[in-house]
Amino acid sequence: MPALVLLGAQWGDEGKGKATDLLGGSVDYVVRYQGGNNAGHTVVVGDQKYALHLLPSGILSPGCTPVIGNGVVVDPSVLFSELNGLNDRGVDTSKLLISGNAHIITPYNVTVDKVTERFLGKRKIGTTGRGIGPTYADKINRVGIRIQDLYDESILTQKVEAALDGKNQLLTKVFNRRAIEVGQVVEELLSYADRLKPYVADTVLVLNQALEQDKVVLFEGGQGTLLDIDHGTYPFVTSSNPTAGGACTGAGVGPTKISRVIGILKAYTTRVGSGPFPTELFDEDGDALRRIGGERGVTTGRDRRCGWFDAVIARYATRVNGLTDFFLTKLDVLTGWEQIPVCVAYEIDGRRVEELPYSQTDFHHAKPVYEYLPGWSEDITKAKSFSDLPKNAQDYVKALEEMSGAPISAIGVGPGRDETIEINSFL
Structure with a gap:
């Protein structure tokens, strides 16, 4: 039975929640392997809409075990709020598992994120201000707080002291903010321990044993390929690896266990936050895509920047992730356009470039080269098979x-x- 990776093939917000939910009834485990509550998935079940930020989409599928892997950074207060909201709506959340090696987003991580972004001014990255980046920085600097640390007060206190030694210098001397007290942070973190404990597990062992028993495991990425810290439009990226390789390190499963990698593509392109975006629209078409597509960030509440489909980015995502399949979302949003532009290449300093530029400077100067495909006006929301689509939609x-x-x-x-x-089964 397969181990599948499902990830965003653009800048995130492609509709991964819908895709994960579609597979959720057929898989045994759904695993978030990176990111934190800066991600957002919307899943519509019947007439109910669920906005998930930290929890795997599989939590909505009875019989599926949702897992938060070691590569995720966890804000316990956000986690509890999300669990409470689902419990209030009758969703069973008791099967959730959380890696004891996942790092905790502390109050000082959130503070540092917000004051740093404000300090950058026009050079800001466009972070969500939720402490994600500083938490990953602490992880790499080896001063991070892991969930397992909540169960040893002495170790927790020592680690918080070590982390705040430098951060308080930064806050007081650079940003003119008050120092953060170690005792207050430790007290807050310890208050989460009892409620978290039933969920904490050695998820690396659980997932590898599940695969040995021929269980189906789905690894769900947050954000998207072009936001990857290594392979995205740096520095306008997230702080982790949403690409397929991140599933291995973020969940502790070897690459030989992965049998399929599915990329989620929106039928047009969007992104949230700062950074280059060659096909971005600033006209009525962009406004229409935003309005019809409901393009507002699930987590941030910010309007998404909208543009036409970018095939250069899609090819790049195929390459760096080793994609085996695509799930194309929001095709219905394009209904009503007479012609639909598709970016097939870039023009950079008079040169036609058909692959994503290696240079950050070149990508900033890339202008889209469009081909125009005929549109359709028929309602496609009731289509049940590919042949039900209008010919122009099929051709698109x-x-x-x-x-x-x-x-x-x-x-x-x-x-x-x-x-x-x-069209083809993923399983």
């Missing part, structure tokens, strides 16, 4: 598939759980 999907370098195995034609066309 086929063109994107050819340009992107991997087969499209499913198509989202509406927000609902059942508004999906499956």
